[in-house]
Structure formats: structure tokens, C-alpha cells
Amino acid sequence: MPRYKLTIEYDGAPFVGWQRQDNGPSIQGALEDAVFAFCGEHVAVHGAGRTDTGVHALGQVAHLDLAAEKPVDTVQAAVNFHLKPNPIVVTEAAIAPADFHARFSATARRYRYLILNRRAPPALDRGRVWHVPVPLDAATMAEAARLLIGRHDFNSFRSAACQAASPLKTLDQLDVARDGDLIRIDVGARSFLHNQVRILVGTLQLVGRGQWSKQDVADALAARDRTRAGPTAPPQGLCLMAVRYDLAAAKHADIAVDDDQQEE
Numbered sequence: 001m002p003r004y005k006l007t008i009e010y011d012g013a014p015f016v017g018w019q020r021q022d023n024g025p026s027i028q029g030a031l032e033d034a035v036f037a038f039c040g041e042h043v044a045v046h047g048a049g050r051t052d053t054g055v056h057a058l059g060q061v062a063h064l065d066l067a068a069e070k071p072v073d074t075v076q077a078a079v080n081f082h083l084k085p086n087p088i089v090v091t092e093a094a095i096a097p098a099d100f101h102a103r104f105s106a107t108a109r110r111y112r113y114l115i116l117n118r119r120a121p122p123a124l125d126r127g128r129v130w131h132v133p134v135p136l137d138a139a140t141m142a143e144a145a146r147l148l149i150g151r152h153d154f155n156s157f158r159s160a161a162c163q164a165a166s167p168l169k170t171l172d173q174l175d176v177a178r179d180g181d182l183i184r185i186d187v188g189a190r191s192f193l194h195n196q197v198r199i200l201v202g203t204l205q206l207v208g209r210g211q212w213s214k215q216d217v218a219d220a221l222a223a224r225d226r227t228r229a230g231p232t233a234p235p236q237g238l239c240l241m242a243v244r245y246d247l248a249a250a251k252h253a254d255i256a257v258d259d260d261q262q263e264e
Contacts, residue, residue: 203230
């Protein structure tokens with residue numbers, strides 16, 4: 001039974017999130033329905049990240065198994081055909097090893113959050129950015145962000161509904177940079193807690209507004225209490241950019257792969 005690895009791009013706005021649910025359309029459900037329309041097989045499509053309602057992706061990765069091997073170009077083209085008119089596209093398809101798992105084999109995930117920082121609201125980027133009309137000091141946000149890099153108890157920076165057994169995570173990257181009116185926040189880690197990136201962004205924008213200091217961020221982290229961190233930034237500014245796989249590293253990792261690799 002061949003296993004296929006898919007790289008997927010999607011606009012999360014029309015969906016309840018990655019995971020198939022009863023309360024609305026999901027990306028996972030659309031993909032599984034497209035595969036059934038293509039070859040008549042009911043398959044499970046497993047994603048690397050369980051993105052939440054309204055969160056986008058440029059580099060989501062998923063895998064699925066088919067009963068018989070088909071050319072990867074055929075799989076990609078057929079699934080894309082049956083995905084129409086959903087704003088979901090398979091940008092790449094490949095045969096994967098039998099033990100590859102899109103979620104549990106991943107060794108790094110990278111997200112980008114975009115803030116449009118100007119008085120005028122977005123026109124072309126509507127639904128892709130968080131519009132913050134008051135001035136933000138991106139340099140001060142970047143300084144505060146450096147306090148959060150590393151392995152910490154991120155209990156203050158996860159949703160109250162997060163089901164992860166442990167709040168310990170290692171944040172490898174948290175970069176803040178301004179490009180004109182856009183502020184880009186790039187975040188990287190092996191895995192994330194529920195809403196972790198959006199709460200980090202919501203907290204850093206308080207620093208950018210001048211309402212919080214770097215010490216306030218450090219105090220929020222130390223408190224290990226969700227009520228001590230900033231608000232959860234809206235989902236539309238968040239995009240899953242890439243998922244990395246280093247299979248040798250994954251097999252010999254000191255830290256077990258969590259069962260909570262969900263953002264957002």
C-alpha cells in the first residue's frame with residue numbers, strides 16, 4: 001500500500017480548521033472527499049499541523065495511503081481537480097517511506113504572522129493580516145521576543161482549552177521585522193501548544209504599543225498563568241509556512257514527539 005506525501009496550500013477563511021468536524025467544512029474533509037472522487041477510496045489524510053479556523057497555509061504537509069500505486073503527477077492533478085472550487089491546492093506530491101508520518105515525523109514547523117500597521121485598513125490583503133491602526137515599535141517587540149526563545153513553560157501562552165499534557169516547549173525562532181507598513185513575526189519550533197503563536201503575537205503587540213515593557217513579558221512567562229499574558233491575536237494573520245523532516249533526527253530525538261502539534 002503506497003504512502004503519498006502531499007504539500008498543500010490553502011486559504012483557511014472558509015473552513016473550521018484543518019481537522020474534519022461536524023460543525024462545518026474542513027481542509028482535511030475536503031481533501032478526503034477529493035481523493036474519494038478521484039479513486040473511490042475512503043482514506044484518512046493526516047496533516048502535520050492542525051491549523052485552527054481561519055488560519056492559512058503555504059506549506060502544510062499531509063500523508064495518505066492508497067490501495068494501488070499511481071503516478072504522483074496523476075495523484076496531484078486529480079486531487080486538485082476534485083478540490084475545486086475550494087481554495088486548497090496540492091503544490092507537490094511524492095511517494096513517502098512506509099513509516100513516514102506527516103505529523104509525528106516532523107522535526108520543525110515554521111509559522112509567519114503578518115500585522116498591517118497603518119491607519120488605513122487593508123484592501124488587497126484583507127483576510128491575510130491583522131490590521132493594527134495605532135503605531136507599533138517593531139524594534140522593541142523584537143527585543144521582547146528574544147526573552148521567549150528557548151525551552152520554557154509556556155502555560156501563560158496557551159489556550160485554556162489546550163489538551164497538551166505538558167506546557168514545556170522549545171521555541172527556536174521568534175523574529176520580528178518591519179517592512180514598510182507590514183510587521184512580520186516568524187516563529188519556529190518542533191511543535192506548538194494550542195494558540196501559542198497567536199498569544200505570543202498578541203502579547204508582543206502590547207509591547208509595540210508601549211502598553212507593556214520587556215519586564216512585563218518576562219513576568220508573564222514566569223507566572224505560568226494564561227490570564228497574565230496578552231490577548232490571542234486573530235487567526236487571519238497566521239500562516240503555516242513550512243514543515244521540516246529530518247528522519248534521522250526524529251528517530252534519535254531525546255524529546256518524545258508530542259501528541260499536541262496543533263497551531264492554531
